[in-house]
Amino acid sequence: MPYSSQWEPGGVYRRYTGVVSGVELIEASLDMYADSRFDDIHYLIADFSQVDGFEITMEEVEKLAHFNTAAAKTNGNVKTALVLTDDHAKGLVSIYDIVAQANNSPWENKVFATVEHARRWLD
Secondary structure (H helix, E strand, O other), X not given: OOEEEXXXXXXXXXXXXXXXXXXXXXXXXXXXXXXHHHHHOOEEEEEEEEEEEEEOOHHHHHHHHHHHHHHXXXXXXXXXXXXXXXXXXXXXXXXHHHHHHHOOXXXXXXXXXXXXXXXXXXX
16 A cells, blocks of 8 residues: 555654555545544644555545544544645545535645645644
8 A cells, every 4th residue: 555654743644655546545544543542633644745646536535534524523633734736636635625514524624735834734
């Protein structure tokens, strides 16, 4: 799977590489929820700055939004910083946000061009 997760004090930094699929995004999220540390995190940095592309359907984006909304019932204090510049991926994030808002998810998501900008927003 083209990602690695680093647990940090207060959150998770996840770096993706290669071509990222919707199935892999969902699996990465489910792995994070299953970890006992998930209940105490306040942020997720999803760094897509090194990816070669995305193979994600709208259905997978909607499914991810539903899973995250369910996880928010356990931990509603997560801010997600997405580091990416791909315009198609930004469109998928917009669809995700619409579904998450419709589900009343308390999680806040924002897109950044660099990890440094993402970390500043989280501070």
